[in-house]
Amino acid sequence: MYSPAEQKLRFARSKAFLEQDASVLALSPREKAEELRAILQYHEWRYYIQNDPVLSDTEYDLLYKQLEALEAADPSLITPDSPTQRVGSDLSSDMPSVAHLTPMLSLANSYNAEDLREFDQQVKRMLNISDNEDIAYAVEPKFDGGSIALVYENDYLVRAATRGNGILGEEITANARAIRSIPLKASFSKYGLQKVELRGEVLIRKDRFEAMNAQRAAAGQSLFANARNTATGGLRMKDPREVAQRNLDTFIYALSYAETAEGANGLDHIKTHYQSLDLLAELGFKIPADGQERKLCTHIEEVIEFVTAWETGREAYPYEVDGMVVKVNDRELQERAGHTSHHPRWAIAYKFAAKQATTVLEAVEYQVGKVGSITPVAKVRPVALAGVTISSVSLHNEDFIKEKDLRLGDTVLVERAGDVIPYIVKALEDLRDGSEQPIVFPTH
Secondary structure (H helix, E strand, C coil): CCCHHHHHHHHHHHHHHHHCCHHHHCCCHHHHHHHHHHHHHHHHHHHHHCCCCCCCHHHHHHHHHHHHHHHHHCHHHCCCCCHHHCCCCCCCCCCCEEECCCCCCCCEEECCHHHHHHHHHHHHHHHCCCCCCCCCEEEEEEECCEEEEEEEECCEEEEEEECCCCCEEEECHHHHHCCCCCCCECCHHHHCCCEEEEEEEEECCHHHHHHHHHHHHHCCCCCCCCHHHHHHHHHCCCCHHHHHHCCCEEEEEEEEEEECCCCCECCCCCCEHHHHHHHHHHCCCCCCCECCCEEEECCHHHHHHHHHHHHHHHHHCCCCEEEEEEEECEHHHHHHHCECCCCECCEEEEECCCCEEEEEEEEEEEEECCCCCEEEEEEEEEEEECCEEEEEEECCCHHHHHHHCCEECCEEEEEEECCCEEEEEEECHHHCCCCCEECCCCCC
């Protein structure tokens, strides 16, 4: 995206604008605005794409305010890709439906190594490839967030939509512009592409989600059930300013449509899925890191090794991931394999064991410690969670029960944090029917 020399120049010019040195003072307002836009776009890339800022938040804000002041003094300086234009007016109340340029299909699922081996055999049979030949697969995280489709035309972001029913989605362009990891402008024209559609997933980082829930708890508000709901709910908010406050991120995982200025298929010269991801990373989109987060595997056994390692270490990843996606890397093979009305035949999801599940709080037992402390333990209807069956969950103490307003008979959301200790996230109050009973803590 930026060469080392370009990065050094952007940083040096940032300092020059902050110090208002002679080289800056000599510029016209239009020259200042143009350079500030380029500087701020670089720092957005460092912060939101690379997660490695080189300026403090305060310094970024000062540069932003300089551009904002120039544009306020002369509105003709405002351009569609200006960082000041990310958050616009409210969305229309009805969120109009728009047609995707290509359908957003689902994925078939797999749950173990044997499922993946069977998928590999199915692909080979479909493509008349010998069992002795290997197929290269691109493997990447299956992010647990909200799907989004982005359309760029003449290098500018012109439309964003939710997945919807796969054919039509809700138009959410104003909200997408408020997500800083989505570039407002990307140089697709450098590759001869005039119009493209991208697929991505909108997420919230785990630490941001936890901080948001801590704030809600302190304010006496109901907690968000999980990071996925928080992200998908953010996509459909009426006010883009509220979307911006959620600090959402967007990972791009596919270049699904591309058209040249002459109307030809722009994907014809992109031979592999991995090549398209590298192109998108070069253009400044947030893409899983090659080697660590995604991998080009030469055969299915390498795929199995990679997804197994990912499942073991997923808790350390800063975003929620509920599996991996395995895709035939060669685009010509993808075209030959085709798709059903539901899913592409050349891709499959490898699903990790679930971390959350709902069950019923049936009873509470009390354990007495050596020093007389009482620990309540919820007895829940047995439920499979992250590879084990959960029937008992610690409730810690009386305050925990009161804070979450837990009652006997409640349907509760249980999570196995870190794939080790289960805990109750919340009661699903909307499912109460009046038969639930208060939990009475023993007094002696």
